[in-house]
Amino acid sequence: MIEVKSLKKRFRRAMPDSAKWRRIVSRPKYETVEAVSGLDLEIEKGEFFSLLGPNGAGKTTTVRILCTLLLPDGGSCRVAGYDVVDDQRAVRRNIGVSIRGERSVYWKLTGRQNLEYFSNLYGLRGKSARSRVCEIAETVGLSDRIDDYVEHYSMGMKQRLAIGASLIHRPPILVLDEPTIGLDPNGARALRSLLKELCSTEGVTILYTTHYMQEAHELSDRLAIIHRGKKVIEGSPAEVCASLGDENIVEITVSNSDDDVEQPLSNERVIDKILHVERGLLTTTVRARTVVPVRSVALISGLEPLRNFDIQSIHLAQPSLEDVFVSLTGSNITEVGDASSLE
Amino acid sequence: MAQISRNQLSLSLRYQNRFRMELISHVFILIPIILAAWAFSDGRGSERLEQLTGLSDQFTFIILGFVAFTALGIGNMMLQESHIAFAISYEMMTGTLERMFLMPVRRITILLGIGNYYIALFTFQALTLFLGAWLIFGFEPELTTRGLLFALWAVLVLVVTNVTLGIIGAALTLAFKDNQMYMLVIHRPAALVSGAYFFIDLMPQPMKFLAYINPVSYAVDAFRGALTGTPLLTDSTLIALLAASAYTVALCLLAGLVYRLDGPNGTRGKPIPFLVAIMDIQRTNRIRCRQSRSLAVSIRITLVR
Amino acid sequence: MQAHSSSYKLPETASAWLRDAITYWLDSLTIAKYSIFIFSRYRSWLLNLMIGPFLMIAPFVFLGDTLVGEGKPLTGSYFTGTEFTDYIGFLVVPLIAVNLSNTVFTWIGGLIRQEQLMGTFERALVTTQFTSTMFIGKTIAHLLYLAIFAVSTVALVFLWVSPEFDVNLTAAVIVIILHVLCVYGMAFAMSSLLIRVTDSWTVQTVMTRAVLSILAGATFPIVIFPGWLQAIAKAIPFTWIFELERQTLLQGNGIDAELGGFIYVVLATIFMWIFGFVMLRVELANAKRRGSLGNF
Missing domain, CATH: 3.30.70 (Alpha-Beta Plaits)
Structure with missing residues (x-):
């Protein structure tokens, strides 16, 4: 379902001039940072796959390339059989995305309006959209607050709404970038069981990034640890742990x-x-x-x-x-x- | 406060085009006014203006009014984001405002720290405009010692008024979560009825009434009167200055009140209590900081024992 | 599991082009609908509609009152040969046009920056099938604002300043529609450029103040400029738009009074629309390469 081959991505980073007055007249200098260098991944249909790594490891960069928000500098990526550079619209139709968490929903709209908005843009209208919105509100545990303005939600509720919006069009692939940040332990547990259920009963392929090791261990069928843009190990959680030896x-x-x-x-x-x-x-x-x-x-x-x-x-x-x-x-x-x- | 001002400067320098534009933006507002005045009076002195105000040179009349405007932070093209009120709303949109209020410093220090940058900017704008008009375009104010002292007094009043209006503007911005509110309710009406570049008595009666109770009108008139010797709103420049100063003190009290009143819970949408509720986060945090410090000390004492 | 497709259920014979066209317009209408919901949450919009035009027009009208005298005709040499004698009409018509343009530049020109500030820009990009539906959707929403703006401005003009109108209705309607189209085209181009330029308000302010208020001669005849500056002014479509609006609303003239200017504005408008949409594609691709989509 997701195929990443020799993926490369570099960024330019602005280096601030130490003399403030010089910043008025001169342009900043830049240095190049390699965010992803030669990453290979293959994720099967219905698999729960986690990308693990610390901040700056290249997880979010990889996810953003897969969501068509970034263009790679090298290598190739295919999502649901479509190339992320050449078939961007087809890729977007086939994935549900939760990035930037609570900031990815409109705070000035109600929860229901947000879900209706996203469902309309995915081609759901009328009764089917309304019933899907109720279903999703139930799924993410927001039924009782769905008609409140999002700006009055707690951080965890906004996060859950963002995840709900990513599920609204029943995508075969779900890409979630650190979705449990900001959730309380109960909320995080509920989300984890929801994702597990989606994966096991509905066959949704899930790509999940996190730096919570325990979470990845609990959820993943397979996982990859990446560090400084490179994959350091890949396999099932048990296989990865066993790489250290059982009794060492x-x-x-x-x-x-x-x-x-x-x-x-x-x-x-x-x-x-x-x-x-x-x-x-x-x-x-x-x-x-x-x-x-x-x-x-x-x-x-x-x-x-x-x-x-x-x-x-x-x-x-x-x-x-x-x-x-x-x-x-x-x-x-x-x-x-x-x-x-x-x- | 110095640290916050420095931070504000760094933030401004990050947006180079905006910063360069901030330094010269006031000229862009003045040019269409000057050109319209030039076209209407055919490039000569205006007899009609002389009949109305005693000043025949429309450029002296307009430029002095506009310099006062600039010192007040109103003659600024970049007002959408170059003002205390908007700096605060920007922090709010980017999510850093709450963090700022959680710092263990007095809340007024934060606002004045942000405000210092704008005071310096607007004073620079006013000064360059005044000197530019004087040295390049041959504009000649009446420079007497008394006039200069009065002018400096007027500038001080204008700068303090600028800060107080900014703080009240911040209250409106935070309360309504809408950064157009300050512009519509305070800035533009106050600018319009102050008569910086037209004769106040020509306005319709209700607006004339607003002009006579507008603190900005007196400050502008006092500044112009100090350098031309002909105030329009009052009989003497000193009276205009005293009126402007009294208004400024009243505005300071009002701005102070905005930050001192305690509001009940559920204050959303109510300007003053809502603002205070936000400010209270900072106060609560200071208490928490103190509590956690004393907790840490007591743990250390226990461990030592 | 099959994802819902945003192409609508049309007969199998319907071409992909038709499906895309329907998707495009339905998505635009969705964005328009929810933009109005968001917009109605900001209380200042009504206040802005009620007093905005007045605050823009009044200082210049009072300046005219001070320097020319209420009810007196314009006699200066700069107005010789222009047939304009009523300073109120001369000022009010272009100032309303400036105000209208300013709201479009704020709303549409700053659209992408506002989405970036709210944090929803990237989310919108991974949802919409056609990115430019964001422009069209917001424009449809803004047209509602413009309708209310037009009513409140007309009421203000007739109740307060009452300039001496002599309207050529057909020509005036064509010119106003052209003005609206031109200003939206320019706003699209500006919004696309803001993906690259970080200090958005600077661009917007320069457009409104330097270009519209100064170079396009909203408050004075451009003959006041030296020759070289007049040439620059004449290259700005808004100079011709203001002139055409003055001619058709105040002098009763048809478009033929400034036919060359009219054709120039039509061409500039077409160019701006194409430029705006092409720039959106180019700048989005550049931002995706640089990784600066969410940055501002």
């Missing part, structure tokens, strides 16, 4: 003291990589990958650097998507900067 992750919790625990630990031969450090008020938890599978916590508790610490617990953990990400990219998902700022 340990989670050590120690009481806080004046010394850092991660530095001496990382120098230990048995520790391959420190994946995550979480400092609490009273304890510090270190998640690390070991060079060999660990079958007993005694091996870890006996390590020299831990003798100076009050060990609270040691667990042998299953690898998570975040562990895979850190392991493959060398950085934490929250540490990577935004690389795709435009001119």
Whole structure:
């Protein structure tokens, strides 16, 4: 349903002149940023596919190319069999899109007017449009507030309305760019189950971008992690996690003291990589990958650097998507900067 | 405040064409007026104007009125976005206004920080127009020490009035969520009936009444009177100045009131209470900041113990 | 699952062209309908219609009263040979035209920027089958505004200033329709250019103030300019539109009084419409290449 081959996209980024007065008379200088470089994806019909990555990884750029909002610099993309450059109208007819979240609906209209507007533009009119609007309002849980002006909605309600608008014409492909941002836990859970249902019962193909690893793990049939515009791994969540090995992750919790625990630990031969450090008020938890599978916590508790610490617990953990990400990219998902700022 | 003003300057410099246009835009408004005056009076002094105002040179009459207008921020072609009220509505549309009000600074500081940029801009416009007319076009005001002092006083009154009108304009913009409101309710009517480039007594009676209660009329007349010696609304420039100053104080109080009144819940669509409700976010946030700071301190003390 | 198609259910024999044409107009009407809903949420529009024309006309009429004298004829050398003696008519007709043009430039010329500011521009682009339906839809909505504007302005002119009209009705109607078409064409071109130019109001203000109010001679005869500036002024369609409107509404003349100007404006209007739509395609493609669609 979606086919991406060697996709490339570069942007020019304006470099502000340090002297303000010079900005009046001179044009800004630009540098080129590679947002997507040689990305390949193939998403089957009825598949739930997630694109994972930190801010600036190239997820939104990829999605915007697939929605015909950006033109690629290289490679090719086909959506529902249509080329995103040559058959833009056909692509738009076949996809439902939720980008820019709450800002993608008209705040000065009511929820119903918004849904009717989008349904009219997709060719639904009269009774069929009205009944579809009611159906969608029910689906996204806005039936009781559908006649209120959108400007009076909460952020989560606007987000749900935007998703409703993307479903209004029963698209065979749904493209959702970080749709759970701004939703409360209940709203996010409801949305996730709705998407799962659409995918499994109605055969809708879903391309979903997020930087919430747990969410992707829960929803996806397959996923790809992208970093700095390149795909670093692709597969089912289980396959991706298994790439780290089943028994190579340990989670050590120690009481806080004046010394850092991660530095001496990382120098230990048995520790391959420190994946995550979480400092609490009273304890510090270190998640690390070991060079060999660990079958007993005694091996870890006996390590020299831990003798100076009050060990609270040691667990042998299953690898998570975040562990895979850190392991493959060398950085934490929250540490990577935004690389795709435009001119 | 300096930081906010600097930020406003940076934002303006980001839109280079607009910034360049801001520096010269007032001239574009003045040109059609001057050219119409030129055509109507055949390029000579106007006898009719002399009969009405005692001034024979229509250009002195128009330019001085317009310089006062410019200092007030009204003679500005870019008014759609170059004014305190519109700067605020722009922040509102781009979604940064709420963030601004959540900063731990007094709300009036934010508005004045934005306002400083415009005060500097309008003063620059007024000054360049005055000097340009004087040095290039041979326009000759009566420059006496007393006249200059009065003129400076009038400019001060105009600048303060500009800020207060901007704050009241911001209230309207925020309340109605409609940035045309300020233009239609305050800016353009006040500009029209101030008689900056025509004789007020020629207007129909209801408008003449509005002109005589319009604070802008007195400020414009005082500025022109200070440099020509012939005020039109009052017997002397000093009286016009005092009237304009009194009005400005009243406007300051009104603008201050707008920001001090507490409104009940459900204030949407009601200008003053709605504005105050938004401003209250900032006050609540300051209290929260203080509470979270003291919470952090108490946690630290507990941990140390 | 099959997506709803925005092509309408026509007989199979209907050509793709006909389907597209019907889709185009139905989409435009949809955009017009919901634009009116959005527009009615801003309270200033009625106030603007009621007092906007007055605020535009009044200062110049009072300037004329001050310098010429109420009821006195225009006698200056710049008006010699123009047959205009009534300064009120001379000012009011083009100033109404400027006001009308200004509303079109604000509404249609700033259309794309407003959608960008609201954040709905990209959403609209992935929904509409034909992007230019945004222009046509908003224009249809704005025509309603223009109808109300015309009624309120005519009422204002007759109740307050009462200039000495001598109307050639057929010619005046043709000229006014041409004016409306020309100003929309120019607004389309401006809106398309704003995808590239970041400071939108600057462009709009220059169009209204520098071009319409100064160069096109709305408030004075352009013979006041030096020769080279007169040549520039004559290249602006609005100079001819104002002149044609003055001739047909105040002098009772037909289009033949300024036939050369009329033909020039017709050609300029056709050019502006084509230019506007071509620019929309070109600038959208450029913005999609640069990635600046949502930026402003």
